[in-house]
Amino acid sequence: MSSEAPATISARAGLWLRHDLRLRSNPALAAAAKLNGAEQPIPALILLCPQQMHEHDWAPIKWDLYYRHLHEFVKSAAAAGIALSIQVIESWQVAPKAVKRFAEQQQLSEVHVNVEYPLHEVRRDRAVKALLEQQGVAWHGHHGNLVVPPVLTTQTGTIYQKFTPFAKAWRQHLREQLGHSGLPFMHPVERRCKVAAAVVPEVDYPRQDSSAWVVGEDAVYQQLQGYIDEQVSAYAAERDFPGLDTTSRLSPYWELGMLSPWQAVQQLAQLSPDFPDALDQGPDVWLTELIWREFYQHLMFHVPRLNYGKAFLKHTDAMQWREDTDSFQRWCEGRTGFPIVDAGMRQLAAEGWMHNRVRMIVAHFLVKDLLLDWRLGEQFFMRHLIDGSFPANNGGWQWSASTGTDAAPYFRVFNPTLQSEKVDPDGSYIRKWVKELADCPKQHIHAPGKWLKDRKRSDYPQPIVDHKVARERFLAAFKAL
Structure with missing residues (x-):
């Protein structure tokens, strides 16, 4: 990932920051700091591109979180001797010239x-690298955003298409790396020079309030530490219950690079002397979720068509999806008549976030109950999620739609009512987000249609589909491929 520059009178390294606004666990920053020495500031560039954010469906709440964090980062960067230059550019096509x-x-x-x-x-990076090398400037790429870079292959040299063998290989790679060189450089870069804090320019992009989420590297890192110390032990037992709200809520910080996955590894490694082995169930299952994140990153790197809205299973691109604007709109607004689905969609609208189990339920419902194209849901999620990650979001939707690698079998069709009874048994999550059902008793909360009819209430809709009929419709369409 690097090339050597011609000999120069004085070597001087700079940094181009993207999804990595952090001083800890930042190998690109550490390498630049090492070359420049402790007495010299580190020149660093940040490019902001509203057009690119629009094309990649950045949610306004995701941008607000990034922008708030950027204001904190410029202060900590200045104190660490990082001389930031922040520029707004029209498109990524001009990135090579800007760098x-x-x-x-x-x-x-x-x-x-x-x-x-x-x-x-x-x-984009290839174009930047080529232009820099024409000027005699070396380009060095570091794998600071994944624990295991996209180098894992099977014994036959092909990519892993199933998660379980990938996870086994991932753990073995980590095991060998820790045994060979230990944890990578994790501490904040320290300088003996100070610079003025950069001015953060105004950017013309819509924003949604993200103040419920902390920003600033120290606060985010403390949230990670607190979760590992106090809550991760219960993760396996409690992760499927949205009413408990006991997941880490750290996903936005990995997506935006405010945390590195290595920092999670560092914290988990303290829980077992044989890490990544011999973890208790809670931490081990949580680590597996981090591996899923990297699995989808690897797939996106190795399978180019995933970047163009194509299914991993090519034959499923021929699926005959329905066109039904009204049903899609009702799904978006949380008016399907299935309380667990509507609760999830309303949480997404209000918070820019949704519990992972509920994401699976609403995705299955859109695809398999409404027979609507998974790409509609994928885009809607990206436009609203504070943690919207192109690889993870694409992977999750294709898993639910049975079009992806290692996806749910097409005949596995979630029954939204049974799922609701399983994950929200007392209805607390539903009542929080579906206010019309705040007084609905427990025995009716998961399927309130008859209870509402008996009371002649129309403030909450009747089910938009008959699940049994919709299930057969989906199975017939998939079998026809």
């Missing part, structure tokens, strides 16, 4: 980055 101009102005001999893996980001 080249930055390198010229700062008289850099090399530029360091943490690698990003989706196809468009890979192509």
